[in-house]
Amino acid sequence: MSQNIQLQGEVEVHQMGQRLDLTLAELFSDYSRSRIKEWILTGQVTVDGEVVDKPRVKVVAGQRLSIDAVIEEEVRSAAENIELDIVYEDEHILVINKPAGLVVHPGAGNADGTVLNALLHHVPDIDTVPRAGIVHRLDKETTGLMVVAKTVPAQTHLVTALQAREITREYEAICNGLMTAGGLVDQPIGRHPTKRxxxxxxxxxxxxxxxxxxxxxxxxxxxxxxxLESGRTHQIRVHMAHIKHPLVGDPVYGGRPRPLKRAEESLREQLKGFKRQALHAAMLELAHPITGEVMQWHAPIPQDMTQLTEALRADAKANPLDY
Structure with a gap:
């Protein structure tokens, strides 16, 4: 499936002498500069009716710029009828509450059965949007809110907003260790030097x-x-482990859990059996990519984290002198 794009504009006085790709990006801000550059290089842009395939060409005030392009299908994955918990949807975006165990994007070991496959079934036209509209990801075992763009303009605006830190994401987590106060972790994240x-x-x-x-x-x-101010892979999990407070149940960064003294056997078993990181994307706030309206959504804490919280609360009440 493909989508035809036809756009026309005129170079304004203040744009005189600018590069063609920059001018087009200003005139047609619904599309990223990299996509516009690709259209120029593939001969899908004309200046006063003549094809120009060099992004660096300088423009002159009054020139007529046209884009007659085709957005080819971006996704080769198959559509699958996988149920999505949709919190909000309109013609431009949708917000889902992802359950634990659901992978967002196909990859090694997860060729199908993902959020992306579900989106292709729910919104067939989304195959023309980069990454099927997926703007940000959650780890397989992390639950909670994700926003997805249903159109290229919405995707472009959401990616720009995310990079400008204009999208607020708030998470709920349960970590090991007793913390006395809040704070921030400002540490760079990259691939582990030996565990790739x-x-x-x-x-x-x-x-x-x-x-x-x-x-x-x-x-x-x-x-x-x-x-989060940034959105690095495994960011919260890595940062909490770095300050010696790894998330409960984290199979990668959690380390060996310490036994809880004088705890009921049921709580011990619950902690031992919590096999995923106790992390949930609870709140998402953003300006709608098309209307500009500020919107906010909340997702209830999942049952496994609620039950663990109640058990820890009961344990603390039964042992008031221990903290």
Missing amino acids: THMAVVVNGKPAVTHYRVAEKFRAHTRLRLR
Whole structure:
């Protein structure tokens, strides 16, 4: 499936002498500069009716610029009838509440059965949008809110907003150890130097900032609310492990859990059997990519984290002198 794009505009006085690709990006801001550059290089742009295939060409005021392009199908994955928990949907975007165990994008070991496959079934035209409209990801075992773009203009605006840190994402987590106060972790994240499937705090990594505050204290665990300034792979999990407070159940960064003294056997078993990182994307706020309206959504804490919180709360009440 493909989509035809036809756009026309005129070079304004203040744009005189600019590069063609920059001018087009200003005139047609619904599309990324990289996409526009690709259209120029493939001969899909004309200046006063003549094809121009060099992005660096300087423009002159009054010139007529036209784009007659085709957006080819971006996705080769198959559509699958996988149920999505849709929190919000209109003609431009949709917001889903992802369950644990659902992979967002096909990859090694997960060729199908993903959010992307489900989106292709729910919105067939989304195959013309980069990455099937997926703007940001959640790890397989992380639950919560994700926004998806249904059109190229919506996707372009959402990616720009995400890069400009204009999208707010707030997470709920349960970490090991008793934390006394909130704070922030400002440490670069990159590939682990020896474990290539893991991430780590590394000197030459990409900048990453995680804000956290204490929501509730237990005897040897803490419930946190966290906000991201950046969106690096495994960011919260890596940052919390870096400050010696890994997330409960994290199979990669959690380390060996310490037994909780004088705890009921049921709580011990619950902690031992919590096999995923206790992390949930609870709140998402953004300006709608087309209307500009500020919108906010909340996703209820999943049952496994709620049950663990209640058990830790009961344990703390039964042992009031231990924290």
